[in-house]
Each structure stands twice: as C-alpha cells, then as structure tokens.
Amino acid sequence: MHFTGLLLAISTFIIIGVFHPVVIKTEYYFGTRPWWLFLVAGLACVGASLCIADTILSAIVGVTGASLLWSIGELFEQKKRVERGWFPINPKRKAQYSNHKEQDADDKAHCSSLKEQDSCDKDASHTNEQP
Numbered sequence: 001m002h003f004t005g006l007l008l009a010i011s012t013f014i015i016i017g018v019f020h021p022v023v024i025k026t027e028y029y030f031g032t033r034p035w036w037l038f039l040v041a042g043l044a045c046v047g048a049s050l051c052i053a054d055t056i057l058s059a060i061v062g063v064t065g066a067s068l069l070w071s072i073g074e075l076f077e078q079k080k081r082v083e084r085g086w087f088p089i090n091p092k093r094k095a096q097y098s099n100h101k102e103q104d105a106d107d108k109a110h111c112s113s114l115k116e117q118d119s120c121d122k123d124a125s126h127t128n129e130q131p
Contacts, residue, residue: 004056011060019067019074027078028090035072042068 026034045065052058081087083097 007056008059008063012063015060015063015067019071023071023074023078024087027075027082028088031093031096032075032079035075038068038072038075042066042072 042065045061045068047065049058049062049065052061078087079097082089089097
C-alpha cells in the first residue's frame with residue numbers, strides 16, 4: 001500500500017487548521033503589521049521546498065509556504081471581520097479600526113454636548129468594548 005497521498009492530505013489539513021487560529025491571534029494582538037513576516041516565511045518555505053529531494057517533506061514544506069502566503073490575505077480579511085463585529089476587538093488597538101474611530105468621535109461629540117466631559121469620557125471608554 002502507498003500512504004503518500006493520505007499522509008499529504010492529513011498534513012495539509014493540519015497545516016491549514018493550525019494557521020486559522022494563528023491568523024486570528026496575530027490580528028488580535030498585532031493587527032495587520034506582521035504581514036511581511038508571513039511573506040518572508042512563506043517565500044522561504046516555497047524556496048526550500050524546491051531544494052528538498054524527499055517528495056513528502058518537500059510537499060509538506062510547500063504546503064506550509066502556500067498557507068503562509070495565503071495567510072497574508074486572511075490577515076487583512078480578519079481585520080474586516082473584526083470591524084463587522086464577527087470577532088472580538090482588542091481594546092488596546094481599537095483606534096486602528098475604521099468603525100471605532102467614528103464611534104469614538106460620536107461619543108465625544110455627545111459628551112461635549114452634555115458638558116460632562118470628564119465623567120462621560122470614563123463611561124465612553126467602556127462602550128466600545130465587546131465581551
């Protein structure tokens with residue numbers, strides 16, 4: 001029996017499964033800034049796969065490289081998913097999202113009209129956070 005195809009299928013499934021939470025956590029903690037790390041690592045893996053003589057190892061490294069390159073697009077898509085409210089926003093980075101900048105400006109405008117800026121700022125800081 002030949003298990004090469006099955007081994008590659010299982011490896012591909014695991015690699016893709018690992019990169020899904022990696023993209024989510026990367027966007028949550030660092031935003032889209034580390035996209036170039038995915039690019040460098042992806043190109044390195046693709047290049048390395050061309051130099052590896054073993055078919056199975058070459059394929060696994062190539063799939064890893066392709067997944068790293070695909071993750072660049074997913075990183076930017078993840079930012080859009082966070083802006084839509086599908087994923088939690090990192091409260092330390094909420095100013096980096098377009099919809100939260102507008103919401104913060106609306107909160108400040110509302111507070112200035114109430115002439116209770118100090119107490120309102122404290123209240124507004126908690127309105128944009130998601131549980």
